[in-house]
Every structure is written in structure tokens, then in C-alpha cells.
Amino acid sequence: MSNSGAAVDLGEVFGPSHRGDEPDLVQLLTPEGERVEHPEFTFDLDDEAIKGFYRDLVLTRRIDTEATALQRQGELGIWASLLGQEAAQIGSGRALKPQDFAFPTYREHGVAWARGIDPLRLLALFRGVDHGGWDPKEGNFGLYTIVIGAQSLHATGYAMGLQRDGVIGTGDPERDAAVIGYFGDGATSQGDVNEAFVWAGVFNAPIVFFCQNNQWAISVPIEKQSRAPLYQRAAGFGFPGVRVDGNDVLAVYAVTQAALQRAREGSGPTLIEAFTYRMGAHTTSDDPTRYRLSDELESWQKRDPISRVKAYLVAQKAADDDFFAGIEQEADELAEHLRSGCLAMPDPSPLDIFGQVFAEQTAELQLQHDQYADYLASFEGEHA
Amino acid sequence: MTAITIAKGLTMGLRAAMEADPKVLIMGEDVGKLGGVFRVTDGLQKDFGEDRVIDTPLAESGILGTAVGLAMRGYRPVCEIQFDGFVFPAYDQIVSQVAKIHFRSRGRVPMPIVIRIPFGGGIGAVEHHSESPEAYFAHTAGLKVVACSNPVDAYWMIQQAIASDDPIVFLEPKRRYWEKGELDEDAEPDPLHVSRVVRPGTDVTVLAYGPMVKTALQASAAAEGEGKSLEVIDLRTLSPLDVDPIYESVRRTGRAVVVHEAPVNLGLGSEIAARVTENCFYSLEAPVLRVGGFDTPYPPSRIEEEYLPDLDRVLDAVDRTLDY
Ligand SMILES: Cc1ncc(C[n+]2csc(CCOP(=O)(O)OP(=O)(O)O)c2C)c(N)n1
Numbered sequence: 001m002s003n004s005g006a007a008v009d010l011g012e013v014f015g016p017s018h019r020g021d022e023p024d025l026v027q028l029l030t031p032e033g034e035r036v037e038h039p040e041f042t043f044d045l046d047d048e049a050i051k052g053f054y055r056d057l058v059l060t061r062r063i064d065t066e067a068t069a070l071q072r073q074g075e076l077g078i079w080a081s082l083l084g085q086e087a088a089q090i091g092s093g094r095a096l097k098p099q100d101f102a103f104p105t106y107r108e109h110g111v112a113w114a115r116g117i118d119p120l121r122l123l124a125l126f127r128g129v130d131h132g133g134w135d136p137k138e139g140n141f142g143l144y145t146i147v148i149g150a151q152s153l154h155a156t157g158y159a160m161g162l163q164r165d166g167v168i169g170t171g172d173p174e175r176d177a178a179v180i181g182y183f184g185d186g187a188t189s190q191g192d193v194n195e196a197f198v199w200a201g202v203f204n205a206p207i208v209f210f211c212q213n214n215q216w217a218i219s220v221p222i223e224k225q226s227r228a229p230l231y232q233r234a235a236g237f238g239f240p241g242v243r244v245d246g247n248d249v250l251a252v253y254a255v256t257q258a259a260l261q262r263a264r265e266g267s268g269p270t271l272i273e274a275f276t277y278r279m280g281a282h283t284t285s286d287d288p289t290r291y292r293l294s295d296e297l298e299s300w301q302k303r304d305p306i307s308r309v310k311a312y313l314v315a316q317k318a319a320d321d322d323f324f325a326g327i328e329q330e331a332d333e334l335a336e337h338l339r340s341g342c343l344a345m346p347d348p349s350p351l352d353i354f355g356q357v358f359a360e361q362t363a364e365l366q367l368q369h370d371q372y373a374d375y376l377a378s379f380e381g382e383h384a
Numbered sequence: 385m386t387a388i389t390i391a392k393g394l395t396m397g398l399r400a401a402m403e404a405d406p407k408v409l410i411m412g413e414d415v416g417k418l419g420g421v422f423r424v425t426d427g428l429q430k431d432f433g434e435d436r437v438i439d440t441p442l443a444e445s446g447i448l449g450t451a452v453g454l455a456m457r458g459y460r461p462v463c464e465i466q467f468d469g470f471v472f473p474a475y476d477q478i479v480s481q482v483a484k485i486h487f488r489s490r491g492r493v494p495m496p497i498v499i500r501i502p503f504g505g506g507i508g509a510v511e512h513h514s515e516s517p518e519a520y521f522a523h524t525a526g527l528k529v530v531a532c533s534n535p536v537d538a539y540w541m542i543q544q545a546i547a548s549d550d551p552i553v554f555l556e557p558k559r560r561y562w563e564k565g566e567l568d569e570d571a572e573p574d575p576l577h578v579s580r581v582v583r584p585g586t587d588v589t590v591l592a593y594g595p596m597v598k599t600a601l602q603a604s605a606a607a608e609g610e611g612k613s614l615e616v617i618d619l620r621t622l623s624p625l626d627v628d629p630i631y632e633s634v635r636r637t638g639r640a641v642v643v644h645e646a647p648v649n650l651g652l653g654s655e656i657a658a659r660v661t662e663n664c665f666y667s668l669e670a671p672v673l674r675v676g677g678f679d680t681p682y683p684p685s686r687i688e689e690e691y692l693p694d695l696d697r698v699l700d701a702v703d704r705t706l707d708y
Contacts, residue, residue, distance in 0.1 A: 077508040077685055106510075128685030131511050146512050147470065148442055189441035191473065217442050219418035225441050291417045350690035353680045364649075368678050375700065 025275050026255055027245040031303045033311025035250075041258060043250040047318040053249045054309045054319070055327050056090040060110040061306065062331040063119045066338045067109075067126065071284045075342050076126040080107045084247070084279030087305030088212050090114060091252025092180065092274070095260055096140075099167070099177040103142040103155035107212075108182050115141040119334075120341040129348055148183075149190030152209065155181030156196045159205035159263070168206045169266030178206045178263035180256070186217025188233070189225045197237040197271070206263035208256060209234075209271045212246060214278035219291040234271035246276030247305040277303075351376075385568050391561040393538030394424045394500075398462065400539075401546040402432050408546055409454060411438040411447055412464030412500075421466055422502060422561055444474035451497050452481050460496045462546060467558075468503040469512025475520070482551045483526030494549040498542070502558035503531075504595045504645050505692055508685045515682055516646035521553045522623040522655075529622040530576060531555035533597035535565035537620065540573035548576065555622075557595035579626040581633065585615035588639040588702050591630065591656060593619040596643045596693060603698035614702065622652055630656065631663050638669035639705040643693050648676040670708035673701045 028043050029035055035043075064081050071079040082089060089110025096102060102111055109122055121133040125144060132143045145151040159179040162168055167177045187193050188211060200207050213230055215222050226233075234241030244255045252274055259270035277300040281288050313319040354369035355361065388396065402408045410425055410432075416439035419426030429437035440447050444465060451461035465471045471478070478499065485493050505514030522529045528550050532538045538556070545552040574580060582597065583604050592600040597618045604614035615633050619625070634640045640660055642653035653674035660672050675693045683691050 078510060125510065125684075128508060128510070128688075130684055131681075146510060147473075186442035189443040189446065191443060191445050217413075218421070219414045219416075220439050220442065224439055285421070290419070347686045348684060350683070350687045353683045353687070353691075354678065357680050365679055372678070375697075379696075 025243040025245050026251045027248050028251040028254060029248045029308055029312060031247070031308050033308045033315055035312070038251070041251065041254040043254045045253075047313070047316060050250070050309065051313060051319055051323065053090055053094065053253070054306070054313060055330070056094065056110070056113060057086045057249065057306045057309060058327050059331055059334055060086045060090060060113050062335055063109055063113065063122075063338065066335040067119075067123060068280075068284060070123070070339065070342055071126070076123060076284075077128045078283050078285055079126050080283045081278075081280035082107050082109050084277045084300065084305065085212055085214055086110050087249035088246035088252055088274040088276050091249040092210050092256040092272075095253050095256040096180060097173075097177070097260075098140065099175065100260060101140040101142070101155075101158055101177070101179050103151040103158070103179065103181045104144055105148075105151065105182050105184060105187070106144045106146050107184070108144070111182065112141060115139040117141055120338060120345075123338060123342050124345060127342065127345060129345055149187040149192035149196075152181045152183055152187070152193045152196035153199070155179050155209075156199045156203075156205050156207055159200065159207040160203055162206055163203070168264055176264035178208060178260045180208045180210050180260065182210050182212065184217060185211060185213040185215065185222050185225055185230060186220060187211075188230055197233070197269075200269040201238040204266070204268040206266065207269045208259045208263055209269065210256065210274065211271065212274050212276055214246075214276050216278050216282070216288075216292070218282045218286060219288075221292075229273070231271055231273035234269075239269045239271065241271040241273065243273045243275055246274030247303045247308070249305060249309060276305075385566045387564050388535045388539070388567050389562050389564055390532065390535045390538045390557065391422055391424050393535035393565075393567060394542050394556065395426055395428070396567075397539040397542035398425065398428060398546075399431075401462075401543045402428065402436065404543075405460065405546075406436075407458055408460045408462060409436050409438065410462045410464065411440050411451065413440060413442055413447075413466050415439060415464050420464060422558065424500075424556075424561075425464065444470055444472075445477050448474040448477035448482060448497075448499070452477065452485065452495065455495050455497050456493060460498075460546060462498045462500060465499060465501045467509075467513045468501055468515040468517055471499070471501055471517060474499075478521070478527070478551075478553075479524050483524050486550070487526055495551045496546075496549045497551045498545045498554050499552070500542075500554045500556060502561070503555045504557055504559060505682060505685075505688050506559035506595065508688070510685070511682070514685070514688065516644065516677070518553070518555055518622055518644075519646055519651050522652060527551055527553055527623065528577070529553045529555065530620060531557070531594035531622060532620070533557060533560070533592075533594055533618050535563070536567050536573075539567055539569075541576055541620070544573070544576040555594055560595050560598060563598070574620075577621040577624055577626055579617055579619045579621060579629045581615060581629060582618045583614070583616040585613040585637070587613045587637055588641060588705055589615045589617060589630070589633040589637045590641050590643060590698065590702070591617045591619055592643040593622060593652075594644075596645060599693060599695060600643055600698060603695045603702065606695055607699060607702060612702065612706065619652075625656070625659070627659055627663070630660065634660050634664045635667040638667055639708075640668075640672045641675060641698065641701045641705060642672065643675045643698055643701075645677055645692055647679050648674045649679045651676050670705040673705050675701045
């Protein structure tokens with residue numbers, strides 16, 4: 001499959017094998033870095049593209065490391081690490097076309113990267129200078145959503161908008177669009193997410209539900225959210241579900257690309273369960289040693305999403321030391337951009353908030369603004 | 385006497401309630417093994433088991449909706465909402481079901497449910513972690529709403545709320561969780577729905593609850609240095625209000641300032657101002673003033689200190705009422 005339309009029968013791609021109870025997950029690159037075949041999904045980009053993914057993965061991890069350090073030094077209020085989930089995010093984010101739209105949670109730093117959002121904007125939110133930080137229309141990337149599951153309905157509604165605009169199923173690869181909605185395993189318990197499944201199914205909305213099953217919702221393991229594998233839920237809502245190795249960037253790309261294409265063509269929603277692991281704490285406020293065992297972490301470390309890509313590139317002789325050194329250098333520069341940009345980030349003015357509530361300002365709020373400005377002015381000179 | 389924090393007072397109170405009544409259950413996100421993100425339920429699952437301290441799936445409507453059924457079966461669920469901003473997925477169950485079932489059943493079906501909500505700002509958090517939703521609940525017939533402000537009240541009030549046969553929204557001042565006080569477990573606690581003068585004074589009555597009680601006390605200490613005597617009342621019960629201590633105080637001082645973090649517009653202060661005006665009209669020397677959040681969503685945390693009422697904003701209102 002390429003980015004420009006699929007020649008395969010997409011009904012078959014999400015065929016019966018993913019509706020049953022067999023637990024296998026789609027994998028195209030083993031943890032040891034070996035390419036493997038899958039009967040339904042193929043990754044058909046070249047090694048240059050894989051090098052590009054490698055770069056994305058390393059830079060995304062570096063954003064995460066630097067942000068964690070900035071939080072530890074008191075420059076961010078909190079940070080939600082994506083450590084371990086880089087492949088799920090880069091693979092799916094890179095499968096998007098410019099006209100597609102992504103609805104993230106609060107952890108989709110890799111998707112943000114793939115959508116061209118300056119990671120400094122992410123830091124603004126976690127630093128507490130901004131609730132949003134970017135224009136969703138630039139890069140077609142929604143605002144981070146903290147209320148668990150809420151964005152799944154927004155994504156579905158946006159997809160229904162695409163339907164009404166006639167930008168699906170035209171056959172024009174530059175035009176046909178789809179939506180991807182991200183959420184975690186914990187979120188699948190929320191009413192909103194289940195309602196989104198209902199809507200998407202009933203209206204055959206052009207949407208891909210992308211669930212990163214990182215096995216944990218803070219301290220609560222996946223067994224406490226679902227007795228059935230999450231991807232199997234899709235069947236009950238009337239659309240296909242598939243489980244992919246979320247630490248395999250090639251498989252995530254191939255599966256997401258196929259699901260997006262299916263949506264763009266007008267064949268409706270898909271649920272992708274990216275099977276992965278939250279390698280770090282839930283956020284910098286969390287202490288996972290209170291609730292999970294370290295052997296679990298160790299077993300997942302062997303399935304690291306980045307090292308397998310490197311192993312592949314090295315084995316193929318597709319990348320040399322200079323390539324890897326160049327990316328390290330780029331990562332250092334990115335970290336420096338984040339650090340200096342974060343420290344230089346101005347605080348908002350408390351007077352700004354009054355003008356941001358409504359499209360049409362009210363006299364009451366304007367009065368509150370004016371009175372508060374007078375109040376602040378009454379302190380001027382006092383501390384001089 | 386033991387020195388405890390508010391968080392510890394709640395943990396001890398929950399433990400005492402669970403020991404006293406096997407029908408008491410704790411349910412919520414991360415309340416079991418982790419002991420809650422604020423560790424308020426720390427150790428309870430270990431001691432009372434997974435049947436009584438339940439790590440629920442991630443769904444607030446589910447937590448409250450199933451609590452209704454458990455209550456119908458004779459249990460006394462204590463539901464933890466992880467942060468104020470996440471109570472809204474449960475809003476329908478709380479407002480349309482929990483609040484109405486006693487009434488609809490003509491008293492045949494009580495709803496002994498406690499909804500614990502860490503509320504308010506000042507902790508440098510991201511969106512939805514700093515809100516003050518009390519007015520929504522106080523406005524709802526069929527719900528009682530209380531807020532503790534210190535470790536001793538935390539210890540007693542949570543037990544009293546659990547013992548009550550009515551549904552109670554129990555607000556915990558999260559930014560004060562780690563503040564300490566001396567608990568005497570043998571002392572006789574005040575009843576739950578009682579307001580209390582926490583600092584006597586003569587010039588202005590300052591009414592506060594939850595996290596703002598400390599702010600009001602700080603303001604009264606600062607005002608004292610300027611020769612102004614503030615009487616501070618900790619409301620403790622927001623619905624029903626305990627109006628007698630309020631009227632008694634305002635009739636003496638002739639002036640009142642209500643302080644809360646929630647937006648002023650239709651907040652608790654509005655109701656108190658109206659009641660004081662109706663009942664103490666001839667004693668008032670100035671209009672009742674309200675100090676609270678602005679009518680904007682809670683702002684990004686770097687400017688939350690500006691948004692939240694602080695000592696200066698309270699003193700400013702005090703001066704305005706004195707200058708009136
Ligand atoms: C409605 C709501 N309830 C509770 C929370 C608090 N909370 C934040 S993240 C989280 C766990 C989310 O788990 P999951 O959906 O698996 O995503 P992950 O954080 O693992 O990426 C919880 C309970 C919230 N943000 N929103």
C-alpha cells in the first residue's frame with residue numbers, strides 16, 4: 001500500500017480474522033529488527049522512509065526526556081511522558097495526510113511532532129502559560145484534551161462534517177479526508193468513547209479510533225477496564241477492529257494507513273488497538289513503584305520501539321554511523337530549542353483572560369476587566 | 385492529641401467509618417492499590433479488601449450510577465472523584481438520580497452516598513484540576529454540600545457525612561491537604577451542618593469555607609495590624625446553610641464579605657448576600673460584598689494566583705465595606 005490510495009480490497013484487509021477471538025497482533029518488524037510478513041498488511045515504503053521514522057522516534061523521545069528534565073527543575077508544572085509509545089504515535093501520525101485531522105489526548109507529543117506542531121507549544125500547556133497553545137486549523141491537530149474520552153465524540157462529529165462536505169469517497173487522493181481520534185485504554189470505559197463508537201457506526205463516519213493500550217490508566221491495569229481484548233469491542237458496534245504491535249512503527253503505519261484509506265473511501269470507521277506499554281510514570285506526579293512490578297517494565301524494555309528500527313537499519317546497512325550521529329546532533333539542538341524557549345516563555349497577562357471567554361464580549365466581563373485593571377493599578381508604585 | 389494533616393484526617397475518618405459499619409464502601413479511580421492520587425485512601429484496600437475499596441473502571445457516570453444501585457441494596461458508597469473538573473461526566477447521575485430518588489420514592493429509598501471531591505486551585509495544575517463546582521450542587525434540591533477546612537473537621541465531618549442517610553457532596557480543599565492541626569479523638573465534634581466562628585471580631589464579618597478559610601484568617605491577622613477587627617466564620621455547610629451564626633455575627637458587625645474561589649456570579653456569596661440582606665437589613669452598614677473568581681474559565685496556572693482571591697483582595701473588600 002502507498003500513501004496514494006490502495007489497490008487492495010479493504011474489506012478483506014479488515015477481514016474476519018480480526019473479528020474473532022484470536023489474539024494475534026499485527027507485526028511487521030520484530031523486536032530484534034527483522035522484517036516479517038503479515039497476510040493482510042504490508043509496509044511498502046523504502047528504507048529512506050524508515051530512516052525518517054527513526055529520526056522522528058529519536059527526536060520525539062528527546063522532546064520527552066527534555067520536558068521531563070524541565071519539569072524536574074521546576075520549569076513545567078507537570079509532564080505526561082510518552083516513553084515507550086513513540087512508535088504508536090509516529091507510525092499513526094505519519095500515516096495521516098495533510099487534509100486528515102487528528103484529535104489527541106494529552107500524551108500525543110509524537111503525533112503533534114508528525115503534524116508539525118512546535119513542541120515548545122506543548123510545553124506551554126504543561127508550564128501553565130496556555131490551555132491550548134496552537135491553532136487546530138494549522139496542521140489539522142486538535143487541542144490536547146484532558147477530560148478522558150471527550151475528544152472521541154468531537155472526532156466523530158468532525159468526521160460527520162467531512163461527510164457532509166463531500167470530501168470522502170471522491171477518489172481524489174489529494175481531497176479525500178479522514179479523522180483519527182486518540183485515546184487510552186482507560187478511556188474505553190467512558191461513556192463518551194462508547195457513544196462515539198455508536199455514532200461512528202450508525203453514521204458510517206470516516207474515522208479511525210486509535211487506542212493506545214499502554215496497559216495502565218494511572219494505577220489501574222487494563223484487566224480492570226475490560227474482560228475482552230479492546231479491539232474486539234468494535235465488532236459489537238458494527239465496524240472492524242484490529243490489534244497492532246504498538247511498538248512496531250512499520251506495522252502501526254501500515255495498519256493506520258489502511259484504516260485511514262478505508263475511511264477516506266467512505267467505508268466507515270475502524271478501531272485500532274495499538275498494544276504498547278507506558279514505560280514511565282503516568283505523569284511526573286506519579287510513582288508507579290506503588291502499583292506495578294519492575295519485571296513487567298523489563299520485559300517491555302526488550303520490545304523497545306526505537307532499538308528495533310536501529311537494529312534493522314544497521315543490519316540492512318541502510319544507515320551508517322554518520323547518520324545516527326547526525327540525528328543525535330539534531331536531538332541536542334532540539335533539546336536546546338526547548339530549554340531556552342521554555343525559560344524565555346512569557347507568562348500571560350491576567351488581564352488577557354477576560355477577552356478570551358466569548359466571541360462577542362459582554363459588558364459585564366468588560367466591566368470586570370476594567371475593575372480588575374484599576375485594582376492592579378492601585379498597587380503600582382507600592383513595591384517600587 | 386496528635387498532629388495530623390487534612391489528608392490524614394480524611395484517611396483516619398474513612399477508616400473509622402469503615403470499621404464502624406461494614407456496609408461502607410469506597411469506590412473510585414486509583415483509590416485501591418495506589419491509595420488515590422492524593423493518598424487519602426492509602427492503606428484502606430490492604431486492610432479492608434478489594435470488595436470494600438474498589439478500583440473502578442475509568443468512568444465517573446459509572447461510579448455514581450452503580451453507587452445508586454449499591455445504596456439501594458443497603459450499602460453506603462463513598463465515591464471519590466479524582467479532581468473537581470472530572471465530576472461532570474457523573475453530573476447527570478448526581479443531579480437527576482442521586483438527588484431525586486428519595487423524593488421520588490416518597491422517602492422509601494434513601495441515598496446514603498458521599499461524593500468526595502478534592503476542589504479548588506492553587507496547586508499549579510493543568511486545566512480541569514482546579515475548579516470549584518460547589519454552586520452547581522448547592523443549587524440542586526436533594527443534595528447536601530459541605531466543605532472542610534482543617535484536619536479536625538476533615539476527620540469528623542467525613543464520618544458524619546458517611547453516617548448521614550442523605551447524599552452529600554463532600555468538598556476537600558486540595559491545596560490545603562498537607563496542612564497540619566491537632567486532633568483530639570476524644571473531643572465532641574460539632575454537628576455536620578453547623579457553621580462556626582473561627583476568629584471573633586467586631587468590625588466586619590468575613591465568611592469563607594474550604595481553602596479560603598485560611599486566606600480569611602490571614603486577612604484578619606493582617607487587618608488587626610491596621611486596627612481593624614475581622615470576625616471569620618467557617619461556613620462548613622454550604623447546603624443547607626447554617627444561617628443563625630451568620631445573622632448573629634452580621635447584626636453585631638453590620639458588615640459582611642463572602643470569599644470563595646468559585647466565580648462570584650451566582651456563587652454561594654450571592655445566596656448569602658441575599659439572605660443577609662433579607663434578614664439583617666436594618667443592621668447593615670454596607671452592602672454585602674463578594675470576593676471570588678472572575679467569570680472566566682479557570683486560567684492557566686501561571687496566573688492562577690491573580691485569579692484566586694488572596695489576602696489583598698479580601699482586605700480590599702474589607703476596606704470598601706468599611707469606607708462605604
Ligand atoms: C473524566 C476524567 N476522569 C479522570 C481523569 C483523571 N485521569 C487523568 S489520566 C487518567 C488515566 C487515563 O488512562 P488512559 O485512558 O489509559 O490513558 P493514559 O493516561 O494511560 O495514556 C485519569 C484517571 C481525567 N483526566 N478525566
